[in-house]
Amino acid sequence: xxxxxxxxMGEPLLLKPADLIYEFDTPYLHQLITDMLxxxxxANGAGIAAPQIGVSQQVVVFxxxxxxxxxxxxxxxxxxxxxxxxxxxxxxxxxxxxxxxxVPGMRGMVPRCxxxxxxxxxxxxxxxxxxxxxFHARVVQHEVDHLRGILYPMRIRDLRQFGFIDSLFPxxxxxxx
Numbered sequence: 152x153x154x155x156x157x158x159x160m161g162e163p164l165l166l167k168p169a170d171l172i173y174e175f176d177t178p179y180l181h182q183l184i185t186d187m188l189x190x191x192x193x194a195n196g197a198g199i200a201a202p203q204i205g206v207s208q209q210v211v212v213f214x215x216x217x218x219x220x221x222x223x224x225x226x227x228x229x230x231x232x233x234x235x236x237x238x239x240x241x242x243x244x245x246x247x248x249x250x251x252x253x254v255p256g257m258r259g260m261v262p263r264c265x266x267x268x269x270x271x272x273x274x275x276x277x278x279x280x281x282x283x284x285x286f287h288a289r290v291v292q293h294e295v296d297h298l299r300g301i302l303y304p305m306r307i308r309d310l311r312q313f314g315f316i317d318s319l320f321p322x323x324x325x326x327x328x
Contacts, residue, residue, distance in 0.1 A: 153186040154193045155204040160254045160302055169200075169207045169298045172233050175276035180210075184231055184274055187212050196252045197227075198290055200297030203253050209234045211294040214287075224286035232279060235271035235295050239264045240282070247289055249303045250316070250325075258319055260312035261303050263289045 158165055172180065183206060191199040191212060198213030215229030244262045251257075266284045269291050273279055283291065293303060307313050316325050 153182075153189055155186050155190045157190065157194060157199075157203050157252045158205055160251075160304070162253075164202055164205060164207055165253060165297070165302060166300045167202070167207060168300050169202050169209045171209055172272075175233070175272065175274060180274050183208070183210060184212060191252075194252050198294045199252060200294050202297050202300075209298045211235070211298065213290050213294050227287045227290050230279065231273045232269070232271045232291075232294070233274065235269055235291075235298070237291065237295055238268045240266040240268060245289075249289070249293060251293070251303055253297075254302060254304060256315055256317075257304075257313065258316050258325070259304055259307045259314075260309065261293075261306045262308060263292050263306075267291065269295075 174180070183201060187199050187201060187204060187210070190196075190204055198211060201208045201210040211230075211232050213230055213232070214227030216226065241264075243265045245265050246260050246262050248258050249261045250259075265288060266282075267288050268280075268282045270278065270280050296303070296306070304313060316323075
């Protein structure tokens with residue numbers, strides 16, 4: 152098990168677009184994904200992107216279990232997504248609370264597209280091609296933003312809806328994303 156340190160907002164690498172992956176099914180890629188999963192699970196995250204552990208490459212992992220922070224949301228299937236592309240299927244957006252392992256202890260209200268189509272590859276170069284909506288669409292957008300050098304606070308429209316978890320939700324037990 153290799154739990155890596157998670158970079159926090161302010162680290163320059165998190166603001167840089169990540170590089171594409173050109174070689175699949177390699178020991179390096181499998182180890183990177185294992186490290187990402189170990190780190191995500193250790194931090195109780197719903198997803199993680201390679202730049203969050205200091206690797207500027209287009210790899211994200213997310214889903215696999217119901218999120219305690221989003222009890223009403225549908226479960227998102229466990230996914231390893233490499234070199235993703237996203238196409239929004241309409242202009243409809245929905246505001247929702249988001250957190251991030253790289254912005255610990257905070258939450259913000261973020262508008263996200265509600266319906267999208269995404270494509271990419273898994274670690275074996277198998278094509279992933281999905282049309283999703285709701286919470287699944289939000290998770291994909293959040294994680295892919297990391298690959299583009301975007302953190303969720305950059306998407307917040309009203310900074311009055313951004314703050315520390317214990318101030319925004321007094322008395323509730325909410326962990327980082």
